[in-house]
Amino acid sequence: MAEQAKRPVKITETILRDAHQSLIATRMSTEEMLPVLEKMDKVGYHSVECWGGATFDASLRFLKEDPWDRLRKIRQGFKNTKLQMLFRGQNILGYRHYADDVVEYFVQKSLANGIDIIRIFDALNDIRNLESTVKATNKENGHAQIAISYTLGDAYTIDYYVKMAKSIESLGASSICIKDMAGLLVPYEATKLVTALKKAVSIPIDLHTHYTSGVAAMTYMKAVEAGCDIIDTAMSPFAMGTSQPATEVLVETFKGTPYDTGFDQKLLAEIADYFRPIRDKSLETGILNPKVMGVDIKTLLYQVPGGMLSNLVSQLKEQKAEDKYYDVLEEIPRVRKDFGEPPLVTPSSQIVGTQAVLNVLAGERYKMVTKESKALLSGQYGKTAKPFNPEVQKKVIGDEKPITCRPADLIEPELHKIEAEIADWKEQDEDVLSYALFPQVAMDFFKYRQAQRTGVDVTEADTANKAYPV
Secondary structure (H helix, E strand, O other): OOOOOOOOEEEEEOOOOOHHHHHOOOOOOOOHHHHHHHHHHHOOEEEEEEEOHHHHHHHHHHOOOOOHHHHHHHHOOOOOEEEEEOOOOOOOOOOOOOOOOHHHHHHHHHHHOOEEEEEEEEOOOOOOOOOHHHHHHOOOOOOOEEEOOOOOOOOHHHHHHHHHHHHHHHHHOOEEEEEEOOOOOOHHHHHHHHHHHHHHHHOOEEEEEEEEHHHHHHHHHHHHHOOEEEEEEOHHHHOOOOOOEHHHHHHHHHOOOOOOOOOOHHHHHHHHHHHHHHHHHHHHHHHOOHHHHHHHHHHHOOOOOHHHHHHHHHHHHHHHOHHHHHHHHHHHHHHHHOOOOOOOOOOOOHHHHHHHHHHHHOOOOOOOHHHHHHHHOOOOOOOOOOOOOOOOOOOOOOOOOOOOHHHHOOOOOOOHHHHOOOOOOOOOOOOOHHHOOOOHHHHHHHHHOOOOOOOOHHHHHHOOOOOOOO
């Protein structure tokens, strides 16, 4: 048999973003990251994911750090490696849709402060909610990677994913990511999916998954053999469980094959040695719960992401209704179907999960409805893969006429108004964006920042605005 041509797999390292977001609630501080950046820069990663997702909110809210300052410092540490962020389309890094002017300005500032690759996704896979971000990224000469939120259900056939991939390519994306947030993509399905996508499009394909269900490393192996160009991994101290497979393990797996990364295991071992005490400290303080480090097979049984399951348990605990756990698990797929079968990822996972809890606790379906469920059923989040259940939609929104346009078309430009609101607190252009996304949290941070500099606690009179504990 002829020897296969070399096709080294590229690696996106997630330890500075998704790995610690998944395992320790995004609590790794900038100070903990900086000493190891020079070593990480020598590895030869395709990119290092270090920003976006929940890092922005957590930096301001819990660590009392400026996320923009973090990005600038990380950029200084990586002279040769591309930096990557996660961006929720029209939601940016927040939980509502923002006006196009805010989206464009955020993209501009992210790239100006050091980001090279922006991974853009929409919870409903509604391409319209990605348009502004892609245009803005391309305008600033950044790399726009569009992520397809991977899920299971009647609507989600190989044909569905192929059509979406073709739309993504024609939208002007530079690469595609299969974003498997719940670890639902099993190895042989990965072979089928990647093979089909490689035939359909010519831009590179990245696969992102989580170890939650226990199959992720095998899935990566089959995906790479089928032609996947890039995989997302995490350094071993923050790998596995609800995080990604371990970088060193995949590097060793592909060693001596056509997919050999060429990475130096000695260098990787030194980087792992650096992160291990941070992991040990997280275990001691309880921020790292051993529960999230194992395999949760319920993920495959119920098709529910690990984070959503833990959220569900705490919601039921609060209501003293833990005995209803399995009733709620059975209700989740029914609600999801009623809601047009969306992928379960932020914010749709929270909307579906909370509504399922309310349906079970109220003893009658949709007797109590959250404002988010109402917004989803009235089209305010965008278009779902399947139509809503018309009876449920009628019961929830009544005679209100649902919107069918791109939701952001109904939002007036907002930058000017936001600028005016924080004029007294603004110390850098980027403060406007921090405030746009998280008004209360950002304002608390601005007051804290001023207090640190002047020694005067401007929050003294308002105990609700005291710094959050780390």
